[in-house]
Amino acid sequence: MDISFILLLFLIGLVGSFMSGMLGVGGAIINYPLLLYMPVLFGFTGFNAYQVSGIVAVQVFVATFSGVWAYRKGGYLNKELITVMGLSILIGSLVGGYGSHFFSEDFINLVYGILAIIAAVMMFIPKTGTEGHHSDHVRFPKILTSVITFAVGLASGIVGAGGAFLLVPLMLVVLKIPTRITIATSLAVTFISSIGTTATKLIIGHVPIMPALVIIAASLMASPIGVLIGKKMKAKVLQGILIFVILITTVKIWFDILH
Secondary structure (H helix, E strand, C coil): CCHHHHHHHHHHHHHHHHHHHHHCCCCHHHHHHHHHHHHHHCCCCCCCHHHHHHHHHHHHHHHHHHHHHHCCCCCCCCHHHHHHHHHHHHHHHHHHHHHHHHCCHHHHHHHHHHHHHHHHHHHCCCCCCCCCCCHHHCCCCHHHHHHHHHHHHHHHHHHCCCCHHHHHHHHHHHCCCCHHHHHHHHHHHHHHHHHHHHHHHHHCCCCCHHHHHHHHHHHHHHHHHHHHHHHHCCHHHHHHHHHHHHHHHHHHHHHHHHC
């Protein structure tokens, strides 16, 4: 890889990981289309959908770990939610990650587009209880949460995503979890999910090593900075940014699928 290509990948990694830490998403919803389209746009040899899903899986793993580490103090991490959702999404992501090599590139892109639409619709549903800070008092239906989270893990494992861009709307809209607790907890759950996804992507050879190392370096730098800035923002502002990111990405991915 020449230096200009390395810098482009590093910039993509910075953007996705910064948004990951700030919004509680793994960064896949941003980095997937950027990695798929930006190298070609700048005249470099592009990645195929399998390689992109592999690189994104690694980026999500590192970015969410960095984000959780930055959130380890402050009382935002809900251990019960992390346990219930983490186990369900890990099993789902293992199955989805392994099964991804049975599908075509077009199908992988289609799954990503469908997930983005679901996330976008959910974010426009009115939310309540968005400013709470006491994670120990959060209550949620465990069976329903497990079933839905398994489905998220299954689908996100196919595209190499951690699933947080679906988990965040789910926690805000269905489970009524406060925004900051949602962001911190979803990072932890997504990290657990990414363990299975990253492992399977590496095993089946979908991870280009050098590009992945560049993305890892960017993630270690940008994710904690995103967490720091996210803590200082109002919940409504964070929700607005997340809606914008998900909506723009949804429009872009479906435009390319249909054309």
